[in-house]
Amino acid sequence: MGTKERRDREREALRGEILAVARDLFIQEGYERVSMRRIAERIEYSPTTIYLYFRDKSEILDEICEQTFAKLARSMERIEAKGLEPLEGLREGCRTYIRFGLRNRHQYRLTFMVSGVQRDRERDREEDSSGFEGSMGERAFGFLVRAVERCREAGVLREIDVAVASQVVWAAIHGLTSLLITVSEEDFPWGETKSLIEETIETVTRGLMR
Amino acid sequence: MGTKERRDREREALRGEILAVARDLFIQEGYERVSMRRIAERIEYSPTTIYLYFRDKSEILDEICEQTFAKLARSMERIEAKGLEPLEGLREGCRTYIRFGLRNRHQYRLTFMVSGVQRDRERDREEDSSGFEGSMGERAFGFLVRAVERCREAGVLREIDVAVASQVVWAAIHGLTSLLITVSEEDFPWGETKSLIEETIETVTRGLMR
């Protein structure tokens, strides 16, 4: 009897709808300002129904973040496929990363600017999906490592550990991204964003080359 | 009659105690996890009393952040007084900034990693203390600008706008600081922190010099 299969499908559909609604709300208004009750209202179910599909609020967020970073990882891997010369490939990856962060600011903030401490969930580390290993965040970072490695192979990298160099690149582009997200244009005299991005990328790559 | 003066003093004393207690709690447990009721308990007053001294919870936070960043600004200005050569002065400023962020991670997170949006307070922008202009954050950033400017005067800076170059430096050191705060050592294979810090500073300064 296909009834079980149909029910599974329906379950998955509702789960998906919760995710879709929650993502829209989180993006529009930010995680903290969206309540379970409001999500429930939008899907036209009672608040407690959500708990039949997700352990808690932060699990919804995790899933959304993972989806989003899958998108980032794909974008960055697409660059790899373009077969640019090593240095330009690294630059292009940085551009993609920053642009991605700015276009998905809420999700970016939630995954990389919110410490595990405050994001309540001390729900005792049963190493499920959580953690960096195997996550989409790792895949995106993996791109950076490979891009830097290719620069090293091409002989343009200065004497520096590839892992450390990748972390430096990450720090720089994450720093710019998160500052632009956090500190609004009316609070700080940022000049033209585009040239700031280019100069940041230029500076960090120059600083890593011989 | 000194009674008004005495009352003012007492008021100020209690205000100060609230700030002190709140700072300790915020640092230990983070802003969101500390409730007004808990602060009140510690100072042995009823929760509502706090509202006679602060407009709301976020005003307490603002004041604490301003205090903290006054400390940072002083640290950085102390470096200026040391009269190091321009490049080393810039480097030392970066070190100080990062170390400061790591030692005051909660406060750092709260001022530079929490967007104005989520920190409720849309309390309609009556340009009181809020905003970058005149803030301690500006003073700390001002140090960076001057340090970069001195490098330019010494002729070691490459062709680049000083304001932009300062922003690039800020992005890099902020990026590293916030990543180290957010992504714990058990979530990501950071190597030795000290050398990562040095390499980041080295990279960004190299990248800005001719």
Place this chain on the structure above:
DNA sequence: CCGCTAGACTTAACGCTGTTAATTTCCTGA
């Protein structure tokens, strides 16, 4: 075709939260 069970869903509630309105307590200046 009927009764039952498993799953889906809801209602009611707990114990929090930040904040406000109304009220009480206390001190001081006349």
Place this chain on the structure above:
DNA sequence: TCAGGAAATTAACAGCGTTAAGTCTAGCGG
């Protein structure tokens, strides 16, 4: 001594994430 005003409190509101208990119903075995 007493009025006035500042300081502090009590009670309450509206919201939160989450859980326990109860209801409803579709689809199965008999």
